[in-house]
Each structure stands twice: as structure tokens, then as C-alpha cells.
Amino acid sequence: MNHLATFFLSLALFCSGTSFAQGAPQMNLPRVKLTAGMYLVDTQVAATPEQRATGLMFRRQIPQSEGMLFVFEQASEQCFWMKNTLLPLTAAFVLDDGTIVNLADMAPQTLESHCSTKPVRFVLEMNQGWFAQKGIKAGFKLSGPPFKSSAKSGTTAP
Known part of the structure; x- marks a missing residue:
């Protein structure tokens, strides 16, 4: 198993036992530095379907150098909206x-869909601007x- 698979397996196992109160912001997700x-961006990682569904909903503020990284199992067109998102x-x-x-800039508390133009596995949300x-x-x-790194030990990927 490569280091990326190990990272996400560990993250998924850590997150699988975590539950969040509906209507409350999720504040204690695992973090990763990007x-x-x-x-430097300090990101909370939303890796489970429940965590991704809640995302940054109900937050009244997030520090400027922080965001949320949404991680999906496979690359596909990802679409986001801002229901219950205050920022x-x-x-x-x-x-x-x-x-x-x-x-994609997204206005608070809207159902307008904002989608990727190609299949992706990651979405990073930050304060607008x-x-x-x-x-x-x-x-x-x-x-x-x-x-994933495109270059390892001085070699380039095909």
C-alpha cells in the first residue's frame, strides 16, 4: 500500500467513529498542512460522506489561513452549494x-451549484478572496x- 493510500485509510478509520450534531459546525476534524x-494553509479534512455533507455549514468565521479540504474516494465532477453556509x-x-x-466564488446560503470543469478528488474551500x-x-x-507527487527520486512520471 503506498503512502497516499495509507494516509487516507488512516484518516477514514479515524473519522468513521466521529458523529456530528445536526445544525452545529464541525470543529474537530483531522487537519493537514498544505x-x-x-x-501555508491549515486545513480541516472532510473525508467521510457525513463530514463532506456538513462541510463548513453553520460557521460564523474561519481564520484567513485556514480552510477545509474535501476528499472523495474517486475523481468525478464535484458540485458544491452553500445551503446553511454563512460565509x-x-x-x-x-x-x-x-x-x-x-x-468558484460561492455566495452564502444559496442552492446555486458550483462544479468542477474536470473530474477531481479534492475540493479546497477558503474564505472568498x-x-x-x-x-x-x-x-x-x-x-x-x-x-500525489509527479516526480519521485529524480524521475518523472510518464
Whole structure:
């Protein structure tokens, strides 16, 4: 089993016993550090269907350098809405290697669907404006434990 599979298996086992009160923000999810160029992002990881369904709902604030990484079992078109989400957010739809496919600004408390333009396994939600303020756009590559490396030990992937 590779390190990525081990990471997600451990995360899923940790999260499987966790339950959240409906209507309350989930505040104690596992965390992982990501980097976006020179910026460090502390992310909570939503890896189970229940955690992904709740996401950042009911939060009144999130620190500027924090976000939530949604992890899906397989790559597919991912669509998000903002029901019960009180803060304006931007979703970055991210490939397995950390490359951002597209960004979507999302208004609070709406049912408007915001979708990836390609199949992805990851979605990173941050405060709206965070990506723009940092000059991060589609094509930018994030780094961190969840993302597969395209180069190992000096060799490049096919």
C-alpha cells in the first residue's frame, strides 16, 4: 500500500467513529498542512460522506489561513452549494497531483451549484478572496500529503 493510500485509510478509520450534531459546525476534524507557493494553509479534512455533507455549514468565521479540504474516494465532477453556509467561500477544484482545475466564488446560503470543469478528488474551500489576494488561479499547484507527487527520486512520471 503506498503512502497516499495509507494516509487516507488512516484518516477514514479515524473519522468513521466521529458523529456530528445536526445544525452545529464541525470543529474537530483531522487537519493537514498544505502549501500554496509560499503560503501555508491549515486545513480541516472532510473525508467521510457525513463530514463532506456538513462541510463548513453553520460557521460564523474561519481564520484567513485556514480552510477545509474535501476528499472523495474517486475523481468525478464535484458540485458544491452553500445551503446553511454563512460565509462567502471560494472552492478550488483540485486534481490528484495538487493542480487547481478551476475556482468558484460561492455566495452564502444559496442552492446555486458550483462544479468542477474536470473530474477531481479534492475540493479546497477558503474564505472568498483568499485565492485572488494570493494570485492563485487555475493551473496553480498545491502541495501536501494528500497530493500525489509527479516526480519521485529524480524521475518523472510518464
